[in-house]
Amino acid sequence: MDVTDESAYDRMRAAQWRTRGGISRRGLLRMSAGIGLGTAVGGVPAGRAAAADGPIVKPLPPELFVVYGSNAEMRWEAMRGQGYHTPTDRFFVRDHTSTPLIDVRTWRLRLFGAGLHGAPTLDRAVEFSYEDLLALPSRSISAFIECTGNGRSFYTTQQGQTVTGSPWKLGAVGVARWRGVPLSTVLERAGLTKHAVDVMPRGLDPDYVDGGKNLGKVRRPLPVAKALDDVLLAYEMNGRPLPPDHGFPVRLVVPTWVGISSIKWVGDIEVSDAPLFSPWNTQYYRLFGPGYPPEGSAPLTRQVIKSAFELPWDATLSAGRTTVLNGRSWSGNGAVRRVEVSTDGGAHWRRALPHGPANASGWLRWEFPWRPETTGSRTLLARATDATGASQPDVARYNTLGYLFDGVVRHPVTVA
C-alpha cells in the first residue's frame, strides 16, 4: 500500500505502452474465448496478468492521476472547467487487487440466503443475466463515491499522526451519473422475506491477501434497510456502460456511504436472516485507536464533510490580478449549505459563491474571486457546513487507519 516511485513508474510505463498500440496481456485474454463464470482473467493467475500489465486497465496519465500501486487518485486541478460530474477518464480507482475482465455473456448475478424464499444456498441461487437486468425498470442518480481514507495523508502532514493505507490527498472521490436497477427491485424479484437482515454483495476480483492471510473475495454486508432505500445495481456510468475499472458489468452504488460499500464486479449477493460479518466490516472500515473500543467503532456508514480547491498543490497565482478560485464541497450527511474560504491561513473567512445544484448525494460547486496584492507563500482554506449543521473542524479526530478525515485542508500556493 505504500507509494514508491517505482510503482508509479511501472504504471506509467504500462499506460504508455498501451497507448502506443501494443496488444496488452489483458487484451489477449479478453479476445480469448471461453472465459468462465467468475474467472476474472481466463485461468491465468491474476497476479501474473497484473504484473505484466498493471492492476488498472484505463490510462493513468500523470497530469490526471497520482498512482499508488493498484489505487489512483485524481488530481483536483483536473476538475477545473468540468461540469457537475467527474468525467470517467479522471475518476479515481481503488482496487484491492486488480481490475478483472469479465465476460458478460457468461456472467450471472446470483442471489441466495435464508432471507430469500427458496434459495437457501449458492447452488440454488436466483440468477439474473446482464440482459435480465437491462430489461428491468431503471433509475439514474448523481452520487459521489469516495474512499473512506480520502484525505488520509493530512492526518500525517497536518496533524503529525501515523496512519496506515494509501496516502491520499483529496482526490479519492468522484461524482458520476449512475444508471441501473434499484437493488430493491432485484431483491423483491428474488423473493425477499420479511426476515431479511443483511445483504452482502461479493466481487469477482481476485482474493485479497493482507499480511500473508487470504481474506477471500472483497465483500461487505449492508443492512437491508439501506439496501431497500436508495442503492443501485449500476450498469452505466456517465451515460456509458461501466468501464472495467469501475465495476463492469455491474456494481453497487450506495449513495452517501463509505466507498467500500459500493462493491464492484458483483458476482453474488447473500441475503441473510441474521447479521453478517466480513473483514470489511470487522477489521477494516471501523475506527480504531485511543478512545475507541478494542473491536473498533460500529462499522462505518456515511461519509463525512470535505472541501477541495480545483487547483494544483503548490499552484502559482499572479499578484495584482483577480483569480477565480473554484472548488467543490460534499458531505454524506446531507447537502452542503455554506462554504467559507480563507486566503490568509485561517485568520479571516468570507463566503464562497455557490453555483449549480446542492445535491445531497453529490457535491456543491462554488467559486471565490481573489486578488492577491503581494507576492509570497499563502495557505488557502475552504470550510463547508452541511444541512445537519456539521462543519469542518480545524483538527480531525485521529484513528489508526486514517479514515473519515473531515478537517480543513491547508492548501499551499505561491503568489508570484
Ligand SMILES: Nc1nc2c(c(=O)[nH]1)N[C@H]1C(S)=C(S)[C@@H](COP(=O)(O)O)O[C@H]1N2
Ligand atoms: N469488488 C471490489 N469492490 C470494490 C473495491 C474492490 O477492491 N473490489 N474497492 C472498494 C473501495 S475501497 C472503493 S473506495 C470503491 C472505489 O470505486 P472506484 O474504483 O470505481 O472509484 O470501490 C469499492 N468496491
Ligand SMILES: [Mo]
Ligand atoms: Mo475505499
